[in-house]
Structures are given as structure tokens and as C-alpha cells.
Amino acid sequence: MRRLMIVGIGLAAFLAACSGPQRVQPQFEPVQEIATSVSALNTGAAEMVDETPTAWLVELSGRPKIEGGSDASVKADKDNFRALAQANGVKFRERFEYSELWNGLSVEASASEAAKLRGIPGVKAVWPVLTVSAPQPVDGGSETDMFTAITQTQVNIAQNTLGLNGRGVKVGIIDTGIDLEHPDFAGRIRYGFDFVGDAYNAADPNNSTPIPQPGPGTRPGGDDCNGHGTHVAGITGANGTVKGVAPEVTLGAYRVFGCEGSSSADVIIAALEKAYKDGMDVVNMSLGAAFQWPQYPTAVVSNRLVKKGVVVVASAGNSGANGAYSLGAPGVGEDVIGVASYDNVAVFLNFFTISPDNQAIGYGPATGAPTPPTSGSLPMARTGTPAATSDACNPLPAGSLAGQAALIRRGGCTFYQKAFNAQQAGAAAVVLYNNAPGRFSPTVAGTPAITIPVVAISDTEGVLINNRLATGPVTLTWTNQSGSFPNPTGNLISSFSSIGLSPDLTLKPDLGAPGGLIYSTYPLEKGAFATLSGTSMSSPHVAGVVALYLQAKPGTPASEMRTILQNTSDPKRLSVAPTTGLLDIVHRQGAGMVQIVDAINSTTRVTPGKLSLGEVESGSVTRTLTIRNLGNDSETYTFSHVAAPATTGTFTVSYFNAPSLVSFSSPSVTVAPGSSASVNVTITPNTGLANLAQFGGYVVVRNSEGATVARVPYAGFKGDYQGIQALAPTTFGFPWLARLVGTNYVRQTGASTFTLQGGDIPYFLVHLDHPVAKLQFEVLNASNNRPVHPVFNKFVDLEYVGRNSTATGFFAFAWDGTRIHSNMDNGNGDNSLFKTVPNGSYVVRIRALKALGNENNPAHWESWTSPVITLARP
Template sequence: MNLPRHRSLGVIAALGIVAAALAAPTTATAGPTGLTELAPLYDAPVADSGLVAETAGRWFVELEGEPTAAGGSSLAVRNQHAAFRSSAKANGVKLTERRAFTSLFNGFSVDADSSQIATVRALNGVKAVYPMVSVAIPENQQASIPDLATALAMTGADVAQNELGLTGAGIKVAVMDTGIDLDHPDLGGPGFPSSRVVTGWDFVGDAYDEGSPDAAARVPHPDAVPDDCQGHGTHVAGIIGADGEVTGVAPGVTFGAYRVFGCEGSTSADIMIAAMERALADGMDVLNMSIGSAFTWPNYPTATASDRLVDEGMVVVASFGNSGANGLWSGGAPGMGEKVIGVASADNTHSPANKAVLSTGSDLPWTLLSTVEAPPTSGTTDPMVPVGFGCAEAGDPITVDLTGKAALISRGTPNPSVSCSFDTKYRQAVEAGASAVFIHNNVPGLFSGGGVVDRGAPGVGISLASGNEIKAAIAAGAEVSATWTDETTVVVSPTGGKISSFSSIGLSPDLTLKPDITAPGGNINSTYPLEKGAHAVLSGTSMAAPHVAGAVAILLEAHPGLAADEVRDVLQNSADTITYSTSAFPELVSKQGAGMVDVDGSVLAGAALTPGKLSLGEGYGGTRAVTVTNTTDAEQTFAFAHKAALSTFGSTFAPSLSSYAAAATFSVPSLTLAPGASGSVDVTVTLPADVTDEDHFVYGGFVVATSSDGTAYSVPYAGYGADYQAIEPIGFSNLGTVTACADFIGLDCVSDTSSWETFEEDGASFSLQTVDGLPDVPYFLVNFDHQVEDYEIVLYSARTGKPFNKVFNKVFQTDEGVARNSGDNAFTPFAFGGTVTKSTGGTIVTKTVPDGDYYVVATALKAGGDASNPDHVVGWTSPVFTIDRP
């Protein structure tokens, strides 16, 4: 197949030599003596056969002056905007302005090819340029069990309502999302504005989808009615404050609905900032954003705009992200913001399930293998036949004819080194003739199996207990079948109260402790558009953030004098530590933050510990001061203790868990404080002596202060127990995850359907014209295994071996931080359009490069690195290429 392609030079191949330094431990004894592997942190996903280009054609341009919310004058900001527009035009910059921002962010969002960014970055008055991300609506999983009570009981929100009489009354909560169903009776409908949804705005319209290939769909059509046709925002609002068939955390709040999504698809980060500015103008007290962009830095514009909202008195709560399967450092903005409450997810204590009935008489709870067509609501299956793991690739193929039978398959594989997807098991069973496919779990409880292509047979997941019961009955000589019903049921979740597998993992790339706190987000029932069933069960950190937003409303009602920048500390002090799996050992701090939010505990707290978290940075521990304030009306003695938490070691994409932990000592064993008095304790954290830089050790724990009345308050801490710059940020850290090739060299495993064509040898020629609808320009493809501080690409003359010009040489430059890619099969392409730029005293000059032979040198400054230290800089030199215009 000969398709038009982008042609590219494979940066990622040349930098693949860093792989060995980041390889994950493969045995339980890897690392120092005590650094034994409890388990892999997760089952590392296997990449598909194609590569993913993660790039931006849209950008934020930040100007040097402060926005008005940070003290800038409106006149000064207007003048800076005018100067930028004039300078861009005078210097021939090819960009299209999308939006202008003045309040929370001073600058613009623009459409421009990456070849223009070096010029934009050099314009007078430009402070920074950031790629603008597209943010997708999280997938919705529906069920019909209208009960939020189990989630409220996990956090004490039910106690706050029923015993303390708190509902969030008088607090205005902004919901930036897909809108709110304005007719839903649980949310004050019908009508807008109503007694509950009192204000809002639709920024986009129903047809908008930022990720659509149809240009018309990418054009927003705003209007004044923020009604929800998708469902996500209605669900989020219900968790915050539904009052009807379901009850939210704070049923007395009023809402502002700020719609930034259409009926499907994605939105852009600039629309999010526009909605933030509107929420500020509308006087909202709390903003919930159950959306975000993974792998970013805390200086990303949506995060810094959120920080400015906090400075203006609004509490900002945001989901930390659903990228846990993508490894460490996977949290996203705006939850990454310095002053934002970034929220992780824990599973609900109970899970919804559909119900079938076995011929043995037992109920059979099941969940659908999406996106398989749902089973019927009546009728009986063919007899079930156990077929083992049902995976030929792992050495356990289906060897029986399943015609007229239903397959019962075990989850997992007999060979841990070989992955076998749900789709593979389902497909092989259907190919063997199965009329239905049942996959039972290999650990207690139900599961949700994704990525399955429908092949005409029902496919469901069932629990380990149900699978064992079926197999035992068949072994005893019984013929077992299942009868479908239209009923649903609730089952106890074996992972209830534990961190959800999808929840993103910190730390922040600047080594700030993130996420901040956890709330129930797995299997949460809440409101849903009436035309879609009125109620639904969804999962995600999208569901955890609104639980915390509701908790904030309760806290602000109880303590109206609490400042916006104090709220997070209060919530963190009273949070409850989450343990790992079935053990009593605390879960990673970089997954749970301070722990599960404790709503009534925060309201009734008799002490304040500041700061609410300790970010210890890189190195082998450190000393920090914690101030304790007695907020009761009686003298209290606070005794100090240390609670160690799990750590990780190994690579970003395949880390392992360990109970090897830090230790802590205190400058004083306790503090006795009069009412209203404060005192400080120095906390010194030390790491085991045999931890080395090669272990890539991420550790954490808790400083616990227990008062005379028996109440425990805590402060989480975390750090990177090594030289942070020992992480190699560019290249492939786990080559074996790319299943399309035995060896991954360059982009050689790109399929014929790809739009990328690569070469590794000198001599490729580019016309810089459009050929078959695609630009015939060189692209430089980079896989960022880890975030980097700065990145630049400099053009060299192949004839002289020197930069093209002493001052005209930049193809691309950014010093605002670059996000890491999502995985080993993802990359960021940078284009060279045939021009270079220079800046002298604020004057920009763009120079066209003449035809000839060139190469580029790309360099990156490692996260937290010092540009003057050569060990902190990584680089790559491209093959020679030719510019040959017609």
C-alpha cells in the first residue's frame, strides 16, 4: 500500500541506548538487600503495532506582564496584546489567533505549525510558549442502581449531613464539564436558571469536538444554556450535591454550570481557561474540574490559571488523572497545580453488576466486556465448557470444538512474560464456535474488561468465586448454563477503599508531592441525563474530584472564615491513610496523597498542621519543620510518630512496589500547647543506606501527631531517593512492549497504514512543498520517557559541521517544560519548515535556509537539571538531509 506519508528522522532510535539504564527489575531480589519486589505496580500495557504521534498544532503564548488577577492593569495587558499582534505580523509569523486571555492568563491561544514556534518564542514580550492539549471526555460506564450511600459512608459525608446538619448551604460550586441536565429533578430542574443551577454558560455547543477531523466540528458555537447532552457533567454535579433520588456530598450547594464539551469528543485547554475566567467573574466559591491533560508540568497554563483562582479566593479541585497504567509521573494539569487540590480515586466499597442466574440456582453477577453487544435480558445460554486460559500465544490454546457451547475462560496467562488480552481470549473462543464467552477473574471480585471487538457472541466478566463454583459443579458431573435477566445487583467490592487501578501516579515532575488527597471514584452512582436513564454508575478520578469539592463546600459552610489556600491543609490533616491490597502497609503516597478524605473529621478537627504536605525533593531524605496549632479550647499534648509507606523502584513505565521504606526522627517527642498556641517540630527523614541512584527510588510516609483526646492528625511526605538527573528522559525504556517487531530500530515497525515514513541513513531529500496533501518537510520524532525542563533543536551545516549561523540556527526551542509521552510507542514530532530565527534586543529576524545539506542537533535539559552540568543534558545528532526546493 503506497500512502502519502510524513517523512521523519528517528530521534527515538538513536537515543534508544538509554534503555538499559531504566530497565525494570525482573526478580524479587533486584536492587539493594532490602529492596525486594512485593509486586509489579500494575500489569504494564502492551503497545499495539502502530506508533502514536502526540503533538500540538495549537499553542498557548504567554506574555511577560502579569494578568489582571495577579495584579496587572487592564490597560497594560491590552497594550501587551496589541504589541504581540503587531510584532507577529511584522515578522511574518504564520499563526491564527483563537482566544485572548487577560484575567487568569496573559496571552493567547493560537493555531500554528511547530516550525513557527521558535519565531513566536523569540518575539519581544513573549514569556513562554506551551503546546495546547486536547482533553477527551472520559468514557462513561452505565448501570442503574440509584445509591450513593456507600461512597458517602466511606468519607463521613453521611455523618456531616445527618449528625452535624451540614449540607454546603450557601456555597456556590462551579462545575466545568459537559454541562448539567437542567431538567433533572435531583439537581433542581426543570428550568434554567433554577433554585440549584443558578448560573453558567455553554462555551461550545452540541456539535463541538476539538478532536474531530471535520473542521466545522472544531468551531465552538456558544450559547447561554449549559445543558448536558453527554452525561459526564450531570454525574459530577450529582456527586457534589444531588438532592433527590440520590443524595450527593453537599446537597445544599448551588451550581454554576460551565460547559466546555459538546455531546461527544474532546475540548481544548484554552476553552477551559475561558471557563475559569467566567467562573471567577460569577463569584463561585469552589471550582470542580473533572478533566485534565496527563504527564504535564505544574506550570502548564490550566494549572497556573487555577493557582490564580485560589489567590482570588476560590478553592479549586481537579481530578489527578486516569493514567495509572502509564506509570509514574503520570498526573495531569490542572490537578498538578501548586495550589490546586489534585484528587486520586479509590474504589467504592460496593460495585454494581448485572445479574444472570446459574442452573445451579446461584446468582451470577457479571459486567460487560466492552464494546461487546450486551447479552439479551432473557433466555438461557448453551452449556458452559471450561477451556483454561484460552490463549494460544501463552501456550494454552482452546483445543475443543465449542459449537453449541459457552466458553468459560480464566483471566490471565500461564506464562507471566506473555500478555493475553481480553479481546484475544474472546476472539479465540468465538473462532472455536462459542455462542457466549465468560471470563472469570483471577483475583477476588468482578472486573471491567475493555478493548474487546464484538464478534457476535455475548462476552462478560464474572468473579473468581463464580468461576470456581461453575468449574466445581461441572467437575462433579453437572451441566451448567446461565439464564440472562434484566435485573441488576450490588456486590461487595474486594478492592473497596483501595486506590483504583486507573488512578494516576505522582510525583509532580518538579518533585512536588502529588496527588494531594483521595476520594471514592470507582463505581460511583449519581445523576445522569433523564433521556439516558436519570442515573448511572461511572468510574474515574472524575468521580473522586467532585466528592472532594462537596467536602470543601461542607467545610466552608462549617468554617466560613477559612481561606481558600488553607482548605487543602485542613483536608489533608484529617485524611485517613489507605493501605495497600490486603496488607496493613500504607499505599504509595504518590498514589494516595494524604489518604481518604474525612469530611466530618475535617469539620471537627482540633488541630492544624502546616504545611499540609512535605515535598522532600531529590536526594536521600532531609529535614523539614512542621508547625502544630491547637485549635481547641483546652490544653493538648501532641505526641509524634512516623508511619512508613510503600516505595517504588525501577523504570517509569514498569515500576515495582517495595516495602523498603524511609525512617523519620523528631526533634522533640511531643508538644504541649495551650488553646490557640502553636509549636514546631523538626522532622528528619532518612533512607536506607544501600539505596542507589540506579534504583530510581520514590518513597513516602506520614508524620503523625496524636492529641491528648486521641485524635490523630497527619502530614504526608514524599521524595525521590536518588539523583533525579539519573533518569534518562529520552529513548525507549522497555523495548519489549512493542509487539509488532522483534527489534525496534527507528520506526521500522510502523505499518503500511501509518502516515509516518522513516529513514536512518544520510541523504534524504525534502522539497518543503505539499505533496499528496502532506508537507514534504523533515520531522524529528522524539519519545520523551520523562518530562524535561528545556528542549531545543539547532540546525547545522553539513558542509562546515557548524551551526548554520551564529545567531540564526534555532529550529525549535522551549524552556517551559516538556510533557512526557504516554508510553514507549508514543512520540512527539517537531517539524522543520526551512526557516530559522534570531532575537536581538527584542527584534526578531527570520532567515530562510537556502537549499543544501544539513543536520540538526537536539538537546534536552533533564528535569530539575543544571544547564551548566553536561551530565544533566542529553543530545542527539540527526542524519544528514537535503533541502531541495523545486
């Protein structure tokens, strides 16, 4: 059964800064509503989200070729794995195999079979193959380029004054492909490969075999029937109607998405290997699997690419509404440039006009409604006031809106419900306006379908129309025109941009670029141009910036590129309360908005480019910064500090004004040309800030003239990181012992018997409120609660497991009555890797090692013991 779940994040704003930490109250609702389609299981009381993977990446212990492995050695590793798996009856189906950047395979298997894979000799780790989704388009206007976005990052100056265009730099776009016929890319798509074909959709259980299907003839990368990749590539390097950041780069199109739906991590790794073989200088991935550790394979493979001289840029993720620790892999990778999104300062939109002065009102059409007309007029009517909290959420009087365009404020119910109620009341069109600063992209898809045009406008435009309607009639006139409209949230972090830190408390994301409301290329058959939003749009902007830098300064090591860009990035104001003047949290914007001209012209280099302070249970933490003078004259540098807010919570994020104390071993250093000097930075979290909080700020470096020449972001965790509960019960009382009845998991609250025949097997449902370092399921004798074997008693043994995406999500693990055994001969010739647990009565103990926990410290483990399970095979 498929149902729709609305997921939100509570965001608190700030009061004015004061001497101590102060909790502040919400100023407005979340800017964006997130709707997620989930597989719901009917428990009779509520809905849950089953997030159990069905495919797995099997990492083998031998070295990949990039780290010294040979063709023969990696082949032998795989052959040995296959032979042992077959000999022990492990059931799986292969999807991909890897050799260059990662030694292993991807397979399709149940969770219980995946647990067995971990016990095969030579297997280093088993990871879930996670799906990544391409965002849907939001129609834009017909303007000719991204000129407002490129002014935010100094790209316009780099192009027009410095004469940079990215010529000679190869940028690989791992995405949905690129429209090979689009004139804005003429002659510059010279590399690529289609890994999936049109029909592939990783989220479709009926089409789960991603067989590479190259495009026709010798053309690279197939084609783009989705649109996302063409849009992404245009931001990096279009050169025509749209002029991208680096309009003369050479492009590689590596297609990992079909026409619709999702891709998967194993396909992405295959594309990374191909991009490496093709010699890309920069690789962009506007994609990611959310809630992941930096140890996830796509991140690890990306790190290896950087070590081999390829700059890898990736989206931080669009899971901001899902709370903290929501970053995606590969963007969370240690050496990857993980990119956050800021909103564009302007947006090109179609517009209608309103009487009496024909004022233009820019709008975005709602998904799921008919295309708005380009001519004709309608009288307008309002259904509520600017203070309404649930405008048009209830049925409206029949005929009350007959032939009119209904103005409806956002909030209180779904966009579909508002549009449907207006339609039933006779409305000829619906104009939705925001209940928070900025613009939004609604969907009114539903059953029965909406049959009238529905458009969205900003909060200020909505209030303007509402006020006019309060004093007299207003007429809406549709036009075929478009124009540039100011975006109230311009230069602020986009509401969808994911929130860090990384599960290992590394500072992520690294920096940001415009990604909200970006106009770029689109497949010709889909209109040639469109406006989309996402960290998918900010990442290729940074990839283009990297190309400009590499053109200006060829030979720059890939490993230094992130630091160079971070040093000169510009942090922006707090998006949830911009009028306070405070900076946004470091674990959402990183170093800030990238500034390419400042990066190129900088004569100062500060390393490291960021300070990940980790867990600070008490006291202070000290780090060392090294300042290098790349100029021709001696320079005296001084140091200061600018605080950023702190936050608590995971699914619900609360903001606090709690500046840290920062001191320096020396207030200044003088550095000769070509030399360097170091300074120690001591950071003390605010003592009034509650524990289990993320905090951060910026070290500011100024030259002898007082100009800021570098900033270094820092972030850490105050308190005992292992104090965060991982095995949270939620409203459903997880973990569960369960039986699968049809499509429903039925909770077993007492002793239960299973025959292990057909589908009569026990399932264990686990909700993870926080990422865990290990997740283990142990089999114990029910009579004495002792393990069935002193060492080999597990049937699930996983590492680096990300948290559930929602407060009600869970992972389901089936037990087939076996346990992982020794891979050594026990003296009687039995080399079986898995042992059958005899019929009898047992309990299962689930153990989770908390993030960064010490496995030898019992306090760092959480556990739960099931009701008695009786295995009664016939």
C-alpha cells in the same frame, strides 16, 4: 491509519516486611487493561505513536487582570503580538484569547510555526494545547444513591448527624455540561456557559474550531449529550433519586466537551475565567492533560483562582497503567487539590442467577456487545480453568459451545478475541471473569461485530462458577433485577489512578476519594443513572466535601483547605499487595482517603499539610512542621512515623519495602490553646534502596490521649534526579532525522538533501522518556559543527515539556529552513524575527535539559546530532 495499541504497567507486589530493602515479585497482573487509539506510522517493522500537538497556548509577558493588569494593557499585549506575527509571516489561526486569569491566546499552528511564536517580542512561553478525554460509561444498576461511597469518607455522618448539605455554597462543574431537565438538579443549576456546542471534538482534525455555542434561550451551560458532566455533578450535588455529597449546593455548568470525544486546554482556561467571573466558591475539573508539569497553563490559571479565594479540585488522572510521573494538569497545580481514586466498597449491578441454589451473580455488560436479556436461561460451559493464562485466545472447535453461555477467564489476549472465538464456536453468551481481585469493565468492540451478550464478573464469582462446572451442570438465568455486591478492591487505590510525583518532585496527588464504580445521575435520554469509574468520579466527591466544610466553617481561606483535609485523611493499604498490610505509596494516594467529619471536628492544624522533599542525593533532609492547637485546652503532641513503599521506574514501576529513617528534634511539644509550636523532622532514605527511586511515608501526630489527630505525608527522590535518561532511543532508535512520505515517517540514517518545497522538509522525531525542563533544536554548520550564529541558532526552543505517554511514543518537529533571530534592530533596519538559513550543509543538534537541571551544568544536558542535512532550494 488508526490502530489499537495495548499499554500496560508492570506492578510488583511485596513480601513480608524485613530489616532491609527487598525486591519483591509480582503477585498478579495489572487489574485493568488500557487500550489507546493512536495514529500509527508504518515503519515496516513496528508501530509508533505520534503525539505531536497541533494547537498552542501563547503566554504573553504582561500581567493578567487578576494580577494587576488592566483591560487596556492586556489588549495592547495581544494587539502587539498579532502585529509582529503578521509582519514576520508567522502562520496560525486563533482559537481563544484570555485576559482575566491568564494573558495570552490559543492558536492552531504547525510545530515549526509554534517555534517561531516563541521568538516574538512579548511572548513569555508557548505551550502545547493538550486534549483531555471524557471516560465512557459503564452501566450500573437501579439503586437509589451512593450510600456505600459516602460511608468511606464520613459524608453520611456529616449529612445525617451534623446536618450539612452544602446550602449556600456555589460549585462550578467544568465538564460536558449537566442535564438541565434531570429532576435531581431541579432549580439548582443557576450559572454556566456552553463553550463548544454538540459537534466539538478536540481530537477530530476535521472539527478543530471550538466556537462557543450557548445553549438555547437563557439556560446556563447548554445541555449534556455526553453524560460525563451529569454524572460528575450528581456526585457533588444531586438531590433526588441520587443524593450527592452536598445535595443542596448551587451549581454552575461550564460545558467544555461536545457530545463525543475530547476537550482541550484552551477551552478549559476559558471556562475557568467564566467560573471566576460567576463567583464560584469551588470549581471541580474531572479532567486533565496527562504527563504535565505544574507550570502548564491550566494548572497556573487554577493556582491563581485559589489565590483569589476559590477552592479548585481536579482529577489526578487515569494514567496509572502508563507508569510514574503520569499526573495530569490542572490537578498537578501547586495550589490545586489533586485527587486520586479509591474503589467503592460495593457496586450496584444487574445480576443473573446460577443453579442449583439461584445464587445471584452481579455483572457489568461489555461495551460493544448487545444488551443482556432480562429473562431466559442458558446452560453454562467453561473453556478453561482458573489457572489458564490465555483462555479462549485460540479458535475453539466449531459447535463446541452451541447454545451455551461460555465462562472465560481474562488474560492472554483481547476481550474481543475471546468473545469472537466463543461466538464462532456457537456460544449464545459470554461471561468473562477477572484474573485478579475485583471487577473490570471490558470492551469487545471490533470487526466483525460481536452479536451475543458479553458480561463481566469478579474473580471470586468466576472461580465459583468454574468449580461448579467441574462437578456438574450449571444453568444461567437472566433477571431484570439488580443489587449491591461487595467489591474485593474496595478502599484500595483504583488501578487506573495516576502515579506521581510531579516532574518538579512535588508530592502529588494530594489525597483521594471513592472513584471506582460510582453510581450517579446520567442524562435522562441515556437512562437517568449509570455507574462510572475514574478520578473523574473521586474529584467531585472532594468538591462536595469542600462544600460541606465551607458550610460548617464559612470564611475558611481557599489556600488552607487542602491542608485541613490532608491532616485528617486516612491512608489505605497497598493496592497491588493488600495482604501485606503495608500502606500504598504516597505518590499515588497522597494523604489518603478524605474524612470530612474528622476535618470539621479537628482542633489540631499541622502545616505544611505535606512535605515535598525533592532530590536527596545523599544523607538526610530536614523540614519543619508547625502544630497549632485550635482547642480550648493545652495539648501535648507526640510524633511518630509510618513508612510507605518506595518505587523505581517510569513506564514499568517496581515496588520496594525500604522504610526511611525519621527522627524529630523533640519527641513531643505542649501547646497552649490558640498557640503553636514547631518541630524539625529529619528524614533519611533507606541506604539499601537503589538510586533513582521515589520514597515516602507519613509523620503521625498524636494527642495526649494517644489518638491520631493528624498525619503529614512526605515524599522525595533518592539519588541524582538528573541521572534519569530523557532522550531514550527506545526500540526505534530515536531521535530520527526523517522524511514524511505519504502518512509515514521514513528514517534518514545518512546525509540527506531537502528542497523545502511542498512537503520535502526535514522532520525530527524525538522520544522523551522523562519530562524535560528545556528542549532545543540548534542549527550547526556541517563543516565544523559550529552554530550558524553564536546566539540565535535555534528553530525549536521549548520549556517544561512532558514525557511521552508510552515507551514508543514520539514528538515530531518539522524544520522549514529558518531560525529564531534577535528581536532587536541590528542597525540596518532589519527587525525580522526569523532568518532564513542559506542553502548549504548543516546538522541539527537536539538538546534536552533534564528535569530540575542546572542549565549551566553540561552534565544536566542530553544531546543528539543529526546526519548531514543539505538545504537545496531551487
